[in-house]
Amino acid sequence: MTKDLAIQTRGLTKRFERHFAVNDLDLQIAMGEVYGLIGPNGAGKTTLLRMLATVEEPTMGEIYINGEALSRDHTNPKIKQRLGYLPDDFPLYDDLTVWDYLDYFARLYYLREPRRTQRLYEVLEIVQLTHKRNSLISTLSRGMKQRLSLGRTIIHEPLLLFLDEPVSGLDPIARMQFREIIKALHEAGMTIVISSHVLSDLEDFCTCIGIMELGYLVESASIGELYKRLSIPYIFISTLGKLDTLIVELKNHPAVQSWEILPGNLQVKVHFSGTEKDAAILLRSLIKAQIPLSEFHRVQENLESIFLKLGHKQAS
Numbered sequence: 001m002t003k004d005l006a007i008q009t010r011g012l013t014k015r016f017e018r019h020f021a022v023n024d025l026d027l028q029i030a031m032g033e034v035y036g037l038i039g040p041n042g043a044g045k046t047t048l049l050r051m052l053a054t055v056e057e058p059t060m061g062e063i064y065i066n067g068e069a070l071s072r073d074h075t076n077p078k079i080k081q082r083l084g085y086l087p088d089d090f091p092l093y094d095d096l097t098v099w100d101y102l103d104y105f106a107r108l109y110y111l112r113e114p115r116r117t118q119r120l121y122e123v124l125e126i127v128q129l130t131h132k133r134n135s136l137i138s139t140l141s142r143g144m145k146q147r148l149s150l151g152r153t154i155i156h157e158p159l160l161l162f163l164d165e166p167v168s169g170l171d172p173i174a175r176m177q178f179r180e181i182i183k184a185l186h187e188a189g190m191t192i193v194i195s196s197h198v199l200s201d202l203e204d205f206c207t208c209i210g211i212m213e214l215g216y217l218v219e220s221a222s223i224g225e226l227y228k229r230l231s232i233p234y235i236f237i238s239t240l241g242k243l244d245t246l247i248v249e250l251k252n253h254p255a256v257q258s259w260e261i262l263p264g265n266l267q268v269k270v271h272f273s274g275t276e277k278d279a280a281i282l283l284r285s286l287i288k289a290q291i292p293l294s295e296f297h298r299v300q301e302n303l304e305s306i307f308l309k310l311g312h313k314q315a316s
Contacts, residue, residue: 005067006031006160006191007052012061014047021047023215025061029193029208034186036202037195038307039212045195046088048212049162052193053085065160081109084158088165090149094138098129101137102151109156119155127151127181143174150181154190161185163194167201179205203303211307223303231301235270235279237286238295243268246291253282272298 007029014022022044029035037045050056052063054070063070065079093101102123106116124130127147132140140148146166153161163182167175183205186192196202202209209226211219219226239246243266250256255274262269272279279298286293 004031005029006033006065007193008064008067009052010062010064012048012051012063013059014044014051014056015059020215022051022058025215025217027210027217027220029191031066031191032186032189033208034182034192034194034206035208035210036206037193037210037212038197038199038202038303042214043212044215045212046164049085049164049193049195050087053083053162054080055085055087081156082159084153084156084161086149086153086161086163086166088168090152092137092145092149094136096137097134098124098137098140098148099133101148102155105152106155111156119157123151123155126154126184128177141174143170143177146170146174146178147181150178154185159191161190161192163192165195165197167196175201199304199307200302209303226303226306227300230306233272233298233300235272235282235298236267236295237270237293238265238267240266240292240294242289242291245289246286249282249285249289249291253278253285255279255282267295 005028007027009025009027012022012025012027013020025044025048027048037048039045047056051058065076065083068076068079070076070079093104096104099120102120103116106119111119121130124133127150129144129147129151132144137145137148150163150166153163167178170178179201182192182194186205186207194202194206203223206223208222209219210217221229237246243261246268247259250259250268250270253274255272255278257271257273259271260269261267272282274282276298283293283296286296
């Protein structure tokens with residue numbers, strides 16, 4: 001197996017009676033990536049994460065972590081000690097303080113003094129809960145509880161982190177705080193695999209994306225490659241008049257693939273295959289034609305649009 005890969009699977013399959021939750025999945029994740037798993041409920045994301053975290057035994061197939069074969073038995077103890085897994089339903093102990101909760105898990109991982117206390121302070125700072133270290137867990141907000149769960153997951157300094165729907169049910173501020181923590185862990189060199197339905201969150205910090213459908217991995221690529229291959233660039237143009245002249249100019253530009261006049265105002269949505277330089281040339285031609293522009297901006301389809309497009313292709 002390739003040693004510069006943090007994770008590699010071959011033919012990974014999990015079957016529950018007649019149902020295949022994960023089917024013949026080949027996956028490669030390089031060290032230091034933030035790999036986002038997206039897909040509808042029942043796609044197999046949670047089952048895949050549970051197998052990678054050694055919580056679930058595969059029916060068939062192989063898993064390699066840092067080039068070493070992984071199994072649920074007592075082999076590879078050093079590798080398993082460097083895995084962190086945060087499921088979407090991990091219970092908290094409301095009658096403990098934040099400090100005691102983290103200290104409990106630090107002891108489970110055999111962290112000894114003085115390193116244990118040092119690590120507790122480090123983790124509290126990472127998950128932004130230093131000011132709550134003596135508070136009962138029952139008094140924390142949902143966002144704080146989720147950050148505390150993440151703190152428990154990283155207390156033993158894992159190299160690989162598996163997060164299952166970590167921002168589900170959080171408000172926008174709590175999601176933003178969680179995103180910032182993930183970015184910091186990534187900058188510190190951690191490899192992270194995260195599943196989510198909140199596609200805008202993944203788009204913000206993931207380096208690679210895997211799209212699952214009915215147990216299959218239908219796409220796996222870097223964010224940049226996905227955009228280059230599947231995202232359609234558009235230019236939105238608004239004008240105060242001379243719409244016919246605008247359409248003539250669009251027809252004459254080689255990078256204009258098609259256009260759509262949007263209802264209700266003098267705005268045109270242009271499917272544009274050119275570069276930023278080509279867009280600048282188009283803008284210059286419109287100004288030269290004395291078209292009274294009030295808006296001209298270039299956008300690309302986001303991750304959600306790509307996902308919906310791929311889902312439609314699979315369904316058809």
